[in-house]
Amino acid sequence: MRSEALRAITIKVLRVLAGIAAIGPLTYAVWRTIPLFTGQGFLRNSVLLPMPLSAFTFGALLLWFGLRGSDPIRRRRFAGAMLGGLALGVLGFLGGFFGPLVFMPEANTGPLIGFILTGPLGFVLGCIVGAWFSELREREMRLPS
Helix, strand or coil: EEEEEEHHHHHHHHHHHHHHHHHHHHHHHHHHHHHHHHHHHHHHHHHHHHHCCCCCHHHHHHHHHHHHCCCCHHHHHHHHHHHHHHHHHHHHHHHHHHHHHHHHCCCCCCCHHHHHHHHHHHHHHHHHHHHHHHHHHHHHHHHCC
């Protein structure tokens, strides 16, 4: 009984902290996205969009956990989304960082592709795929045999 109460309090504290932590990435996403739509034009600066997009995705997931994290099913979906985002984000980063070094060693800006483009896009795609797989797994568990 006591460990169950401690677990409930721990989840509440984590939800509050996640809600507070969501402010940073969401603010960064808005702060970095607004200049893309003003001034020089969107197409010229669209290569810079994956960084604020990944920050928005991370902030939205934290906010989602903060608001809806009391349900165990939603917590598993959150964990699946974060795990998928981490896995594909790391793969995208490594591919974008080391790929240009291997295939075009004379290009001095090659590793930046991993930081600016492939890593953040891999994180966003991984979050979507991870949440989707978690949803499919939950549906399979609910189906009667």
